Amino acid sequence: MSELTQLSPQPLWQIFAKICSIPHPSYHEEALAAHILHWAQEKGLHAERDAVGNVLLRKPATPGYEKRQPVVLQAHLDMVPQKNSDTIHDFATDPIQPYVDADWVKARGTTLGADNGIGMASALAVLADDSVQHGPLEVLLTMTEETGMAGAFGLQPGWLQAEILINTDSEEEGEIYMGCAGGVDFKTILPLEREAVPAGYQPLKLTIKGLKGGHSGADIHLGLANANKLLARFLSLHGQKLDIRLLDLNGGTLRNAIPREAFATLALPQENAESLHALAQEYLAVIKAELAAVEKKLAIQIEPATSDAQALTKGCGDRFIALLNAMPNGVIRMSDDVKGVVETSLNVGVVSTEADRAHIRCLIRSLIDSGKEDVVGTLSALGRLAGAETIAKGSYPGWKPDANSPVMHIVRETYQKLFNKTPNIQVIHAGLECGLFKKPYPQMDMVSIGPTITGPHSPDEQVHIKSVGQYWILLTALLKAIPEKN
Structure with a gap:
């Protein structure tokens, strides 16, 4: 774990290391949810759960950003439990054992949980880092995404205050997702x-x-x-x-x-x-x-x-x-x-x-x-x-692409300015929760971004360290670039 806490950006990696230490496969997310609620309350943040167990945290706008459009950062609480046949590991009770291997973070004999633990860690790191500038901010962490999207199915209208949703469950740095498959x-x-x-x-x-x-x-x-x-x-x-x-x-x-x-x-x-x-x-x-x-x-x-x-x-x-x-x-x-x-x-x-x-x-x-x-x-x-x-x-349902999405254009322009190259605008075949969010929040403007993760849902899962840093730079710059309400 100490290896991870030395990586940059440090707040994100420290939080991810803690997430790895708390077992959270699908249907066993309660310990992690309880930890996050306690963590948020210690920081004086608004924290609550809904009837299906989704976690919602709120942080007021940075001074001077109060008129910006409110944003919700979204991730899911659970991870896929897969291990090699010769690995002794109980996902319900044993912590994940991450380690650094050159340019990547991997786990010993099991899935790493970077899907979607890195996205979750990034959202919590934004809440923890007062130097990040943003408008009114929410963080939504959903239940059992990997085994049927129960949290997204159970999300009720009127709970979220945000107008823009940034999903953190994508797995390729330099790509912006604006649609996904249903299943x-x-x-x-x-x-x-x-x-x-x-x-x-x-x-x-x-x-x-x-x-x-x-x-x-x-x-x-x-x-x-x-x-x-x-x-x-x-x-x-x-x-x-x-x-x-x-x-x-x-x-x-x-x-x-x-x-x-x-x-x-x-x-x-x-x-x-x-x-x-x-x-x-x-x-x-x-x-x-x-x-x-x-x-x-x-x-x-x-x-x-x-x-x-x-x-x-x-x-x-x-x-x-x-x-x-x-x-x-x-x-x-x-x-x-x-x-x-x-x-x-x-x-x-x-x-x-x-x-x-x-x-x-x-x-x-x-x-x-x-x-x-x-x-x-x-x-x-x-x-x-x-x-x-x-x-x-x-x-x-799938998430139908919207070529006129304002937040997608903001992400593209922000990425171009930061890295002097044009990101790829993509539709992903994997299932993201965004399509389900459109039912209770039909006017929500949504986009999905993330770092490079390879081998998700297998013990070969790994996350590219440099891409996590690039993703963090993009995410924090994006929050600063969100415009004021009309």
Whole structure:
């Protein structure tokens, strides 16, 4: 932690180090929220929470700035909990262990929580630093953004006083975001039929691992492999010829993180075990060649297993693998309107099996509602063919770009003056909360900025130190540049 507190800007990094020390994965944000409320009260700031747990802090304008348009800085309280398989870490109780590695801050074996901890730290640092000049200021910290945007869904009209919202959840310095994709969660529930494992069958555990994983929005266009899909592909190719009987299949941990690992416990005739090993090595060579540019550590592991579980019946197991193998995944369509941006995508995020049913959880994202509806239709049709129940829920809207946004123009002009270069004005495929904020606050003028963060939603997450400094310079200059009310 002491490494971080020596970085510049010091107030921001000191606050981020404290955030890392307080566990705050989704659904476990209460300790962090309580700390922030206490911190704000000690500083004499207005602090309150709403019915869904969102935190709102207020600071009066710098003397002379009282007539400026009020601004709200917004971040979310939770972080994505992902760790490497060999890392022992309980996100609900253990602090994140950040460290400096050359030009980057990383975490030891886990996600760092720079998404959105750096944005949260920057908003709190503005409140803490009386040298920052600003008009009437609010800071809004929302609950459980990463698992369904509950805080944004629960935000009520009339609570915020600001006219301008600056979202701090973007992940590329030098880019200004003025729109984002919407999304919907999709679950497929397949009934399972089981019977005793046939006599003479050997139980084994088959693992796909070593994948990069990543953010199912920001990284979906990078061609990263999905462990659930790779495992289903192998079992579909060779399951019947090896007479494999499936006991369970589990992969991925979050519907908005590209799965890095997937596991199948299976049984097959003992005389086919050697062929399984040989075919797995052949398959590994094929997919390594396919994915050579993006997946450097891909591995397949086969090891002895013990299980008291019954096997899926042959017909049920075949249907399960066929369903998972047939599901689309990744980029569905690129946008015609915003060049280089994904319009619609799908992440087959989590697969899990119970005694009597299997669950497949997906996250669909799209810049347009019809794109979401099309993928929902495809997955629903596949579910019907497989005899599965399907549920689409938690749909949230995209944030429609506004080319005439006054605050976007202020950010662009401020960036140009500060750094003598023109920032990129972008629409992001990841889901930001801004689209949901438009419902209770339809007139709110919004923009999203942030430092450079790579590998969010994976243990490879890291934040670029220099970009945090540039982001801080932009944020504080932007607050000073906000004009007076008309």
